[in-house]
Each structure stands twice: as structure tokens, then as C-alpha cells.
Amino acid sequence: MRVLVTGATGFVGSHVARLLVRHGHEVHALVREGEAEDRLAEERLGVEGEKVARIRGDLLEPASWSAAIDAGGFDACVHLGWYANPKDYLSARVNVDLLNASAALGARLVDAGCRRIVMAGTCFEYDVSFGFLSESTPAGPRHLYSACKRSLFEIMSHLVSSTPTSFAWTRLFFLYGPHESRGRLVPAVVDALLAGEQARVTTGEQFRDFMHVADAAAAIVHVLEHDELVGPVNIASGRPVRVREVVETIAGILDAKDRVAWGAVQARPNDPGFVCADVSKLAASGFRAQHDLESGLRDTIAWSKAQRASALRATQE
Numbered sequence: 001m002r003v004l005v006t007g008a009t010g011f012v013g014s015h016v017a018r019l020l021v022r023h024g025h026e027v028h029a030l031v032r033e034g035e036a037e038d039r040l041a042e043e044r045l046g047v048e049g050e051k052v053a054r055i056r057g058d059l060l061e062p063a064s065w066s067a068a069i070d071a072g073g074f075d076a077c078v079h080l081g082w083y084a085n086p087k088d089y090l091s092a093r094v095n096v097d098l099l100n101a102s103a104a105l106g107a108r109l110v111d112a113g114c115r116r117i118v119m120a121g122t123c124f125e126y127d128v129s130f131g132f133l134s135e136s137t138p139a140g141p142r143h144l145y146s147a148c149k150r151s152l153f154e155i156m157s158h159l160v161s162s163t164p165t166s167f168a169w170t171r172l173f174f175l176y177g178p179h180e181s182r183g184r185l186v187p188a189v190v191d192a193l194l195a196g197e198q199a200r201v202t203t204g205e206q207f208r209d210f211m212h213v214a215d216a217a218a219a220i221v222h223v224l225e226h227d228e229l230v231g232p233v234n235i236a237s238g239r240p241v242r243v244r245e246v247v248e249t250i251a252g253i254l255d256a257k258d259r260v261a262w263g264a265v266q267a268r269p270n271d272p273g274f275v276c277a278d279v280s281k282l283a284a285s286g287f288r289a290q291h292d293l294e295s296g297l298r299d300t301i302a303w304s305k306a307q308r309a310s311a312l313r314a315t316q317e
Contacts, residue, residue, distance in 0.1 A: 001116075002026045002073060003224070006059055006105070007080030008052060011179050012120070012172070014039035015217035016078055021048035023221060028053045028072065030065055030081065039179045045303075060094075060101050062108070069108045076116040076224060077109050086183045090143040099148040103155045110165050117160070118224045121171045121232070123209070123275055125150040134278035135171075135232040142270075153232065166230050168223050173236035173277050177213035177296065178303040186297070189247055190304045193256040200264035204244030209236040209276040212296035215289040222287045229285055236277035241293060249297050 003020055007013035008029035017040060020027045031037065031054045040049040055072075057064035059081050079102060083094045102119070109117055126133045127140025141147040153169045160167040176186040185201075192199040219235045244262075251257040291299065 001075040002028070004028050004030065004055075004069070004072065004074045004077040004109075004114075005052075005080065006030045006078070007082065007120075009035055009037050009040050010080060010084065011039065011181065012175065012213060012216060012220070013078075013080040014042075014049070014179060015045070015177075015213050016080065016220050017052050018045065018048040019217050019221050020078075020224075021051045023225070026053075027051070028055055028074070030055050030057050030059060030068075032056070032058045042179075045178060059105065060097055062101065062104050065105075066108055069105070069112050072112070074109065074112070074114050077105075077114055077118070078220065078224060079105060079117070079119040080220075082120070084181065086181050090145045092144070095144050095148040099152050102152050103159075106152075106156050106159055110159055110163055113164075115164055116166050116224060116227060117156070118168045118170060118220060119152065119156060120220075121149045121153055121169050122146050123171055123173045123234075123236070123277065125153070125171060128272045128275050131274065132276055132278045133234065135234060135281055157231070166227050168229050169232045170220050170223055170235045171232055171277075172216060173209040173211060173234070173275070175211055175213045175216050177300050180213070185243065186246065186250070186300060187304070189250050189260075190254075190301055193251060193254045193259060194301075194304060194308060196259075198259050198261045198264070199247065199251070199256075200261045201247055202243070202265050202267045203263045204242060204247055205273070206243045206267070206271060207240040207274045207276060208243060209239065210241055210246060210293060210296075211235070211237045211289065212291040212299065214299075215291055215296075218290070219282060219287055222285070223282075226285055229281075233282055234277040234279050235282065236279055237289060238277055238279035238283070239293075240274065240276040246293070246297070249294055250301065253294075253298060253301055
């Protein structure tokens with residue numbers, strides 16, 4: 001298929017774009033002029049990034065990409081582009097702009113005859129008080145980010161009705177792995193311990209559903225390639241893991257359990273104690289993840305070590 005990907009230079013999108021190339025698809029990425037492409041270009045994760053065609057444009061400026069959509073003849077689109085700075089993405093006003101731009105993109109794709117659209121949502125669209133979260137769990141977004149994602153899902157569901165376009169909405173849970181933003185839990189702990197420092201964390205009592213980004217990318221591509229998967233689809237492991245177990249596993253792999261400062265950071269106010277997916281829908285379609293928690297964290301740590309070694313060599317040249 002001829003596939004348009006937004007967010008292809010991002011944490012999840014770079015893995016998705018490379019995997020699409022491996023699956024034999026013709027991949028075109030919407031990339032802003034001057035945008036850093038190191039995630040997509042990194043050869044350690046595969047040379048497929050070189051085979052991704054670039055469409056220069058800004059999602060927030062429809063005039064920069066509308067002609068490419070009209071002329072592109074895209075069979076499918078994977079829309080992953082969104083604002084993701086961990087410091088303020090939950091409340092940033094740009095979420096509203098991205099909602100509007102994403103709806104415009106979806107409408108343009110439908111009008112252009114794109115037959116398959118997959119977009120990314122979030123587990124925080126749900127009312128997380130319901131325990132294991134299935135695709136039918138009631139909505140209950142608590143932030144501007146999740147409210148905008150939920151709104152986009154509703155808009156797209158109406159846009160594609162009575163058209164030949166099939167639409168899937170992948171709700172992502174807690175992803176980790178190579179190229180995750182450094183302020184997130186896993187890279188923050190790994191970086192601190194590799195540097196010989198203390199890893200300052202909460203008491204880690206919260207339960208979360210963690211998934212390696214390579215598995216999440218594989219799940220998204222799986223959804224794209226299975227037209228019978230429509231509507232919301234949870235992208236997660238389905239296994240609740242205490243945050244403390246994640247930190248302890250990292251520290252154990254690095255033989256640094258004595259350098260974890262438990263309780264040095266306060267948990268966020270109103271942080272839910274349990275957020276985990278029911279993945280029955282994804283599993284019933286035949287998808288199986290390749291990483292358990294330990295193998296996924298070992299892969300992530302190995303990548304982080306290689307990154308540190310490369311950076312050190314660069315300073316010595």
C-alpha cells in the first residue's frame with residue numbers, strides 16, 4: 001500500500017514507519033522543514049528510514065499538505081503526529097489546534113479516497129476508575145490532551161460513516177523503549193543509573209500497563225493491515241505491573257538497586273492507582289507481542305548504553 005505517516009520522526013512513528021517499509025509498503029512521511037530526523041534515521045534500529053519519502057509540510061498548516069493529499073493517491077494513512085512534551089502535553093493549548101488540524105487531515109483523506117485510516121488515541125480517554133479498560137469502557141478524559149483525542153475519535157467516526165473508508169483508533173497505553181523522551185520514567189531511571197547517580201522516584205505503588213515501543217509499532221501496523229479491525233483498539237500488554245517492579249527490574253539489570261531513592265519524588269496529585277488494558281480485541285485478531293517486561297527493558301538499556309558510547313566517541317573525535 002501507499003501509506004502516509006504523520007509523526008514519523010517521533011518516538012512511536014519512527015518505529016512504525018520503518019516497520020511499514022519492512023512489510024513492503026511505500027511510505028511517505030509528513031515532516032516539517034528543519035525537523036530533527038535522528039529517530040527515523042538511526043541505522044542501529046534499521047536502515048529502512050532511508051526509504052521513507054518525505055513530504056515537507058506542517059500538520060498545523062493545512063495549506064502546506066493539502067495538495068499532496070489530493071495528488072498523492074494514498075491507500076492508507078497512519079496519523080501519529082501530536083505534541084508530546086512530557087512537561088506540559090496534558091494541558092497545552094496546542095492540543096486544540098492539533099484536534100482541528102487532524103480533523104481537517106482526516107476529512108481531506110476521506111475526500112481523496114483513502115480507504116484505510118488509523119489514528120492514535122490514548123488510554124486517558126477512558127474513565128480509568130473502571131479497572132481493566134476495554135474499548136467499551138465509558139469515556140472520562142481528565143485533561144485537555146485526552147479530551148481532544150476523544151473528540152477527534154468522535155469526529156472521525158462520523159466522517160467515515162457511509163464512505164468506503166475504514167477507520168481504526170489505536171488507544172496507546174504506557175510505552176517505553178529506544179528514543180523515548182528522556183524525562184519519562186524508564187529513560188530517566190536508566191540514564192541516572194548508567195551515569196552512576198541516584199534514580200529519584202516515587203514509592204512506585206501505581207499499577208500501569210507497559211509495552212515496548214517495537215511491540216506497539218507492530219500492533220499499529222497489524223491494525224492497519226487488518227481491515228476488519230475498526231473503531232477503537234487498545235494497544236497494550238494487558239498485564240498490570242507496579243511501577244516499583246519496573247524500576248527494580250532496571251536497577252537489577254544494572255546491578256544498582258542501592259542507588260534507587262524511593263519516595264524522593266512525590267506522586268502527582270490524583271494520580272490513578274490502576275491503569276491497565278483489556279486487550280481481548282487485539283489478541284482475538286491474532287496479534288502477539290514479542291517482549292515481556294524484562295526482555296523489553298534489557299533491549300532498552302542496551303540501546304541506551306550504545307547511545308552513550310556513541311556520544312562519548314563523538315566528543316573524542
